[in-house]
Amino acid sequence: MTNAPLIELRDTTKKYDDGPPALAGVTLSVAAGECVAILGHSGSGKSTLLNLIAGLDRPSSGTVTVGGTRVDRLGEAGSAKYRRASIGMIFQFFNLLDDLTVLDNVLVPAQLAGMGKGEAKQRAVELLGSLGIDRHAKAYPQRLSGGQRQRVAVARALMNKPALLLADEPTGALDSSSAEDVRRLLLDLNSEGQTILLVTHDVRLAASTARRTIELVDGAVERDVVNDGSSAGMPLTRPAGAAG
């Protein structure tokens, strides 16, 4: 029996209107437990790639398979269900609901998934505790610092124990000390086995957080390398799409 990758894209293309494709024939696979950085200039297709993997958008051609599910074939309801069950997402600008307390923000995914109230609250409080923000549970997001808000967003993303955590520029709006906190948090989560795709412009963030870096140029995979250790030595190049 072979070990199927958690994420597999085959010749995946996304075209909007008549411009050049946002994603142009991407083939790649990611194993469970990897932390992979997606690097590339603005407009290179990074968010498009995450959106296709999250089932928020559909490819124009090619396939997207996550955990054995053909995400590109899901309808609207199926894709919402898939996201609730399998995907946690964090973004540059947190996307928290300002009218809800920290605790209630974290509870939203559990409510959508129909988790029992007691169980949900217990998990939310545990998560907030492990992220060091439990004392802000009753505060509203506006009252928190950027780094604290991003921790709330991480707690919310982890609420339903997603197989896959997708992070789109999670440190892009943070000062350097909060960014470092979030970076460590992602490292810790990955060391506990969480699979993470981390989109960033920041080469140093990518190198210090992820063992593998995929670089997109004009919607295509330009590089797919494993950084071994912390040295700036020769990366181990491997062909795009080769499983680890």
Ligand SMILES: Nc1ncnc2c1ncn2[C@@H]1O[C@H](COP(=O)(O)OP(=O)(O)OP(=O)(O)O)[C@@H](O)[C@H]1O
């Ligand atoms: N909904 C859309 N409609 C039309 N074009 C789009 C849409 N979303 C993205 N694009 C185009 O697809 C290309 C890739 O966009 P994408 O958002 O994936 O880039 P990105 O690498 O995430 O950039 P950034 O670093 O600025 O976030 C861009 O040329 C963009 O203009």
Ligand SMILES: [Mg+2]
């Ligand atoms: Mg983007």
